[in-house]
Amino acid sequence: MEDCISTSALLTTDGVPLKQSLKKAERKNKLRAFLLVFPLLLFIIVTFVMPIGDMLFRSVDDSQINGVFPNTFNEYKKWDKEKDVLPPEEVYKALFEELAYGEKIQIGRALTRMNYSKSGWKSLIKTTSRQIKKAVKKDELPNNYKEFLISANEKWADPTFWYAMGQMVNNTTPIYYWNALDRTYDQDQNVVMQDEKRRIYIKTWIKTLKISVYVTIFCLILGFPVAHLLANLPLRYSNLLMIFVLLPFWTSLLVRTTAWIVMLQQNGVINGILVWLGILSDDGRLQLVYNETGTLIAMTQILLPFMILPLYSVMRVIPKSHMRAAQNLGAKPATAFWRVYLPQTIPGMSAGGLLVFVLAIGYFITPELVGGKDGKLIGHWIAYHLKTTLNWGLCAALGAILLGVMLIFYWLYNKIVGIDNIKLG
Amino acid sequence: MSKFLKAFLFVSLVFAPFAASAVTVASWGGAYTESQQKAYADTYSDPGSIVFENYNGGLGEVRAQVESGNVTWDLVDVLPSDAITGCDEGLFEDISSEIASMGVPGPDGESIAEDMEANGLNYHSGWDCCVPQIFWTYVVFYDPDAFPGEKPDSMADFFDVEKFPGKRGIHTWADGIIQKALVADGVEPNAVPTVFANQTGAIDRAFEVMDKIKDHVVFWSAGSQPLELVKSGEVVMAVAYNGRVGAANLAEGENFEYIWEGQVLDQEYLCLTTGSPNREAALDFMMHASSPESQAEQAKYITYGPMRASGIPIIEANEPWGPGGVDIMPHMPNTPERLKVSIVNDPQWWSDNGAEISERYSAWMGN
Numbered sequence: 001m002e003d004c005i006s007t008s009a010l011l012t013t014d015g016v017p018l019k020q021s022l023k024k025a026e027r028k029n030k031l032r033a034f035l036l037v038f039p040l041l042l043f044i045i046v047t048f049v050m051p052i053g054d055m056l057f058r059s060v061d062d063s064q065i066n067g068v069f070p071n072t073f074n075e076y077k078k079w080d081k082e083k084d085v086l087p088p089e090e091v092y093k094a095l096f097e098e099l100a101y102g103e104k105i106q107i108g109r110a111l112t113r114m115n116y117s118k119s120g121w122k123s124l125i126k127t128t129s130r131q132i133k134k135a136v137k138k139d140e141l142p143n144n145y146k147e148f149l150i151s152a153n154e155k156w157a158d159p160t161f162w163y164a165m166g167q168m169v170n171n172t173t174p175i176y177y178w179n180a181l182d183r184t185y186d187q188d189q190n191v192v193m194q195d196e197k198r199r200i201y202i203k204t205w206i207k208t209l210k211i212s213v214y215v216t217i218f219c220l221i222l223g224f225p226v227a228h229l230l231a232n233l234p235l236r237y238s239n240l241l242m243i244f245v246l247l248p249f250w251t252s253l254l255v256r257t258t259a260w261i262v263m264l265q266q267n268g269v270i271n272g273i274l275v276w277l278g279i280l281s282d283d284g285r286l287q288l289v290y291n292e293t294g295t296l297i298a299m300t301q302i303l304l305p306f307m308i309l310p311l312y313s314v315m316r317v318i319p320k321s322h323m324r325a326a327q328n329l330g331a332k333p334a335t336a337f338w339r340v341y342l343p344q345t346i347p348g349m350s351a352g353g354l355l356v357f358v359l360a361i362g363y364f365i366t367p368e369l370v371g372g373k374d375g376k377l378i379g380h381w382i383a384y385h386l387k388t389t390l391n392w393g394l395c396a397a398l399g400a401i402l403l404g405v406m407l408i409f410y411w412l413y414n415k416i417v418g419i420d421n422i423k424l425g
Numbered sequence: 426m427s428k429f430l431k432a433f434l435f436v437s438l439v440f441a442p443f444a445a446s447a448v449t450v451a452s453w454g455g456a457y458t459e460s461q462q463k464a465y466a467d468t469y470s471d472p473g474s475i476v477f478e479n480y481n482g483g484l485g486e487v488r489a490q491v492e493s494g495n496v497t498w499d500l501v502d503v504l505p506s507d508a509i510t511g512c513d514e515g516l517f518e519d520i521s522s523e524i525a526s527m528g529v530p531g532p533d534g535e536s537i538a539e540d541m542e543a544n545g546l547n548y549h550s551g552w553d554c555c556v557p558q559i560f561w562t563y564v565v566f567y568d569p570d571a572f573p574g575e576k577p578d579s580m581a582d583f584f585d586v587e588k589f590p591g592k593r594g595i596h597t598w599a600d601g602i603i604q605k606a607l608v609a610d611g612v613e614p615n616a617v618p619t620v621f622a623n624q625t626g627a628i629d630r631a632f633e634v635m636d637k638i639k640d641h642v643v644f645w646s647a648g649s650q651p652l653e654l655v656k657s658g659e660v661v662m663a664v665a666y667n668g669r670v671g672a673a674n675l676a677e678g679e680n681f682e683y684i685w686e687g688q689v690l691d692q693e694y695l696c697l698t699t700g701s702p703n704r705e706a707a708l709d710f711m712m713h714a715s716s717p718e719s720q721a722e723q724a725k726y727i728t729y730g731p732m733r734a735s736g737i738p739i740i741e742a743n744e745p746w747g748p749g750g751v752d753i754m755p756h757m758p759n760t761p762e763r764l765k766v767s768i769v770n771d772p773q774w775w776s777d778n779g780a781e782i783s784e785r786y787s788a789w790m791g792n
Binding site (some may be wrong): 104105108109111112115116119120121122123126197198199200203261265266267268290368369371372373374376384385386387388389390391 | 481482483484485486488510512513514515550597642643644645646647653657658659773774776777778779780781783784785787788789790791
């Protein structure tokens, strides 16, 4: 109340209450500030929020096919699988009509979708469509649609196709996420494991995480001494050393990856030297590339600068006097390093670690080239479904899970180290 | 009329001829695109109007362009399964009537479709939107120096590591090798697609055959790798694209031997993107690129076979057709006697089953 009284009493020279006038001025400032950041905001929305939103939407969206076969799916839902082996006549009739009078291109898109639920849908519908079109053209609508379809292609009497249809009858579906985790639906829409011979995703997820963690650790082990050297050598030498770090960084990724193939292959440089030194026999050459080992080695080298550079920038500003002071006060060099120097490098280690991990988890081209039989990461499957099968739903689900994993790691990191502790320079 | 509108009209009139004249063709790059440039674009009435752009296959980008309405590729060079899917989904425009009316006929008046049928192909919906390009194959090759005694000459030999010890180079995807595996198991090459389509358990059977060499395999993922693998002695035999092997033999002086038995012949198409900004010019170029003469011309620069049967006689009549006076026919995959021992890939079956087999193949590789 007091507030109210005092403001109503205070007026500016032109008779407007002060509070109102201040608000007005402030609003102007706020608007100006907003307009200043607006292009950036727009940029972020267009290039970041919208694509990710679109991806998350696609990972559950199944509306296209529901727009093509609305009646069929409605009738399908009425099918009592306990009672009848095959769906009732109404389902066959609705399907016949929707195939006969539907738009060709929309049906074509739906076919691609249907084939994800079971291999063989595509040609089944295509061959049937041809027969249906013929019958409609001749104006010979069948009396019994079920018989007509089954005589057109006997697969219409195969209940497994009809069971697979159950995956698609709703506008939104979690099936892509289940597929991304090696699971699928059985005939009653219960989630079950995928056929054993096709289980690859969980294995690939684990491998992706494993390799990303290993690469991060190896980068830290290899990068720490280098960064320390860079930060503590006289400028003359450290500049030269910096060139050695940056030169590969500036070299094309493909060139470095190919160079690793030359180094690591069985008749390559490393095996050659080991055989020449007598460490390996000629028949016992190591398989260092076209497998997980190759991926690990090549990725570690390629991502190393991302660890060294943040570490270096943090180490450079740690005063040398700290170590001397610690030793002056009686600490052994190891203790001084462990208790005084190392804690001060944590911001650099975490920045480098997070950077390397994030890059590694989504890495594509290097594992693709050196990964061979078992060194490919989840990015391979995202690219495969994006380009080859056009299963963008599964792609989006894989991407969303990848995003989720990243967020979990970020959260863990924030809990353990604290995000304020990150420092790039 | 406002000033702005006038200015706009002026600018668009000035620039329209430039904008309309460049037909962008997305293709696979490397020696293949170079051969297209020489055989199709350089022989075209207006060579400067054709621009090639590299891509990595698949329909991902095409779908993104068509869905967003921002089409920049007029023509796309695709595999047959992508031709089928793209045509079914409307990513490529149905130009069946244009192909029939504008297609360049063969010497005896054969239409494009008749020419392809004469080469042993059957109609699929990709033919509605696309014109044929070349036959390429997955062929096994080896360096004869690696086998001082008896040389391998069949698929059974490729899958027999006791008779011919040493590693094998195969690709990290399924389609070529699993069909070859059935040939090694005694199936007639020509019958392989029908066996896969009609016999339950055929896929299991192929995987069992592949198990025999699994511990002796190096997997490659880029077309140049098998050549490197064989040259460096990393493997003794490898599956490769025949064009790469042909180039090594013809241009790099290698002496690789082919095992034609069980080669997997696959098709290649040029398709018109729906909403292409230069539709008419693109159509005209498509017809030029699919003429028997252009197809034969391409064999000069890369050893892939013309998909139109009437292209072959042109090469045969004019041998030596290759660069520097070499005969090209010994490197062509689709001669009549080689077709007898070939598997002709069934793109429809693969577009049905490809994803499932690919997952299974990956599980097999990783185990």
